[in-house]
């Protein structure tokens with residue numbers, strides 16, 4: 332419902348729900364995007380905003396943001412939203428502003444819209460197959476940099492919840508993202524063709540992947556050619572019928588330097604899922620996922636070259652993805668039905684795959700069914716149940732070497 336274009340420095344802030352897991356030491360995203368103090372402050376009520384849950388506040392939000400954009404106060408402006416329920420249609424944010432939601436403030440989308448996304452109507456239109464276009468994201472940042480999204484609850488997005496695309500320096504922390512398990516495509520956070528994105532200390536429970544790093548779809552993504560790089564995800568907890576931590580499947584602009592650590596995934600389809608397809612092209616390199624605990628998950632780890640469909644039939648079947656350098660380490664799971672599968676492509680095998688210190692227990696006993704692998708090479712160290720032969724070759728142990 333928020334869409335902003337060429338923008339700098341936006342902060343969504345609200346203290347309704349605080350989610351914080353504390354590990355002994357704390358590495359954080361802070362510092363990547365400096366928090367701005369805004370001397371100039373306005374309230375949505377100054378623009379006629381009414382938080383009764385019934386009055387339409389579109390005009391108030393649009394006018395307030397028009398004022399912020401055109402008065403251009405030095406140091407930017409804070410837009411305060413007092414406690415109450417503010418029904419509104421979609422509005423654009425602007426540069427140099429902080430949207431501050433007080434404790435108890437809710438921004439609620441009308442059914443027209445694209446922070447309660449009221450996505451149900453969109454999910455039904457999609458289920459009935461009568462949508463001619465894609466559904467709106469709840470919050471989308473496009474061509475923006477220096478963004479902080481913190482301490483906000485997002486719920487019931489029509490489609491993906493938070494979508495930074497063509498952005499750099501984005502911090503997302505202390506957010507809660509909720510949507511029903513059966514809601515279609517309600518990914519939590521999708522960094523897309525973006526760099527220096529730091530996501531931490533958040534709880535996400537939705538109907539699709541919790542965090543999925545992407546960079547464009549088939550011929551369109553290849554044409555645009557903008558990778559996602561330097562993406563950090565840490566201290567994220569949640570459940571998904573699909574994947575907890577995902578890369579792909581749309582990775583046509585390339586994805587590299589992703590670090591996910593201290594992740595807790597429960598009641599989910601797949602713990603860690605790296606996915607691409609023929610026609611995607613692009614690359615997936617230098618991905619590290621470490622310190623993951625999972626419980627009650629169908630498949631612990633899945634790396635696959637046959638995931639997802641194509642935007643149209645103009646995709647190039649010779650555009651093969653290049654997957655190299657994936658390290659998964661210190662992963663512990665209980666009630667994991669299948670430990671994992673790693674299936675590359677015949678003409679584009681996945682290489683330098685390293686599994687280290689992985690222990691995925693089955694539903695009933697200590698053993699899950701064995702790993703399934705094809706067209707893959709790499710190494711495995713201290714992996715239980717024992718990994719497939721393709722990952723055990725001693726000459727490949729270099730795959731794990733750089734990472735220790």
Ligand SMILES: *[C@@H]1O[C@H](CO)[C@@H](O)[C@H](O)[C@H]1NC(C)=O
Nearest residue numbers: 334335336393420421422423
């Ligand atoms: C938001 O900005 C986009 C791009 O400039 C524009 O197409 C759209 O109409 C704007 N929406 C609103 C609600 O102002």
Ligand SMILES: CC(=O)N[C@H]1CO[C@H](CO)[C@@H](O)[C@@H]1O
Nearest residue numbers: 441442443444445452453456
């Ligand atoms: C999804 C939805 O309800 N969209 C409606 C939003 O409002 C416009 C005009 O008021 C309608 O044409 C859409 O159908």
